[in-house]
Amino acid sequence: MSNPTKKALKPLEQALTELLAQARPLAGSDSVNTLDADGRVLLKDAISPLQVPPQDNSAMDGYALRCADAAQPGALLPVTQRIPAGSVGQPLQPGTAARIFTGAPVPPGADAVVMQEDCQALPGPQGDPQADPPWGSVRVQQPPVLGQNIRRAGEDIRLGASVLAAGTRLTPAALGLAASIGLAQLPVARRPRVALFSTGDELVMPGQIAPEQMPPGAIYNSNRFFLRALLQRLGCEVSDLGLVPDRLEATVSALRQAASGHDLIVTSGGVSVGEEDHVKPAVQSLGRLDLWAIAIKPGKPFAYGRVWAEGQAGQAQQPAGGAHFIGLPGNPVSSLITFALLVRPFVLRLQGVADVAPRCIKARAAFAWGKVDQRREFLRVKLNAQGELELFRNQSSGVLTSTVWGDGLVDNPPGQLIQPGDEVRFIPFTELL
Known part of the structure; x- marks a missing residue:
């Protein structure tokens, strides 16, 4: 027979929806050098002030020419100019070719570029090694196709186009894209300020006690290491408050300290209902708390609430100076997976990211x-x-x-x-x- 007093398990989708409803984007912004913006969240659309490429350019090292001048296999054309990247050629005269290199602007009059592997370079016009200019001639082995190996102006980015949308979490490729339109600075969401601490008298830090001297019942605090690293990867400024003793007054003191100057408090351990689990009454004394039993494995115990430094317990509204509170289970895999499934999207949403769902x-x-x-x-x-x-x-x-x-x-x-x-x-x- 089922226990009617037992709290029903909350589906993951419902828990995530309720959690994200609390994650309003943080006020404030930063302007950062594009070189330093990896992992930050773009605050405004990046609009291109130019087109990319700025003009038609060659996709290959080869020869720019008119298709009509090389309509037959083996056509021989004098090479009248040489155009490296960064240079601008002269209009191409009918019946001639231009030696061209990757990225160089295609000269007016040319309508195709033939890669050098499909050509035979000959010294001097019509094979005369003494001719001037010294670029010789080229034999085109196969007739080219109109537009062959030409990258058209604006084919990558149009003038005035939005190349990166607000809410984009910037990647190295996105930084390159921003740089390609000349953006040296980017407006980004400010970093969330997160306080992190663990509870549990059984926990010790690596280096504090040697493995061979560990007392019975003691374990190393692994959660602190991966939670701090995960928060930092998400762009957070982390205040690591270390280990908090399993005492109510110590937990209340840590929460009061964390609520001042932080947007979010993350803890691991102490969110169950045992006699030594003091997080619940401590949070409730300083704010409000929802304990969720989520229908996932591993995981299940999860807590969300609000904490205020001055202890405004039970407040329904969000007064100034309060912090979000998230309590994770103590078992390391449970803690890591609930972080990945719930805390990660919450932190991203605080920074204005709209699409926070992982791809399956x-x-x-x-x-x-x-x-x-x-x-x-x-x-x-x-x-x-x-x-x-x-x-x-x-x-x-x-x-x-x-x-x-x-x-x-x-x-x-x-x-x-x-x-x-x-x-x-x-x-x-x-x-x-």
């Missing part, structure tokens, strides 16, 4: 999965040489090895069995981390 691809399973669960499961898998997915041997929420060994996650619906050869939804870690 279809792939074939090279494994069997017969453990039916009521929750949506995220299985750690690896692509093999055949392009199929292999399953890590241990899917426990405490086995962080699976996330390093794997290439991503299989997003498996509740109650779904998997047989070898079945098509599954695969989310690469490159989309999540």
